[in-house]
Amino acid sequence: EAGVAQSPRYKIIEKRQSVAFWCNPISGHATLYWYQQILGQGPKLLIQFQNNGVVDDSQLPKDRFSAERLKGVDSTLKIQPAKLEDSAVYLCASSLALSGNTIYFGEGSWLTVV
């Protein structure tokens, strides 16, 4: 079974530029998550989708971050404009259902803002 796919794996941008990350979850997984992981810390949830609807985006900095999952499968996370403190790994994850299910992670997209 294919895992969670993410691209690009690495990205370096200058502050105030924009960047987009793509995620394809495990086939059949209705719930998709985007996490931010700063070096040396645990993952922090940014946004959670159930199919194509947003379930939880309470920790998403909406002035600069946006995410969509228009057809309920793939998802894109965008940052515009980027700040230095956005340097982190952006992890996409998926699970079968909303809660009480194991979350499976992708390899992450590593962002450096200079």
Next chain:
Amino acid sequence: GESVGLHLPTLSVQEGDNSIINCAYSNSASDYFIWYKQESGKGPQFIIDIRSNMDKRQGQRVTVLLNKTVKHLSLQIAATQPGDSAVYFCAESLPGQNFVFGPGTRLSVLP
């Protein structure tokens, strides 16, 4: 300046010894717990899970123990190998809620 968050708790063990990684969770109502392993440059990988109606669960070379009285979770790795070197995270979730991840523990396996 100081890099807050880079000073992960570290556990160093000799190859072949058993490892015990501990996690204090925050909410007594949490009912589902997962241990993840994260190797350098990779995403977190599921190791083992346990629900609150259990005290112990065993996998291949790994055992998770749950002590609800003191809100403590531990991961035991038997016969630790060099490939076990990684950062280990515990995650807890309340019923119907998302997972919250702990800060992580770095396991270093010494030859």
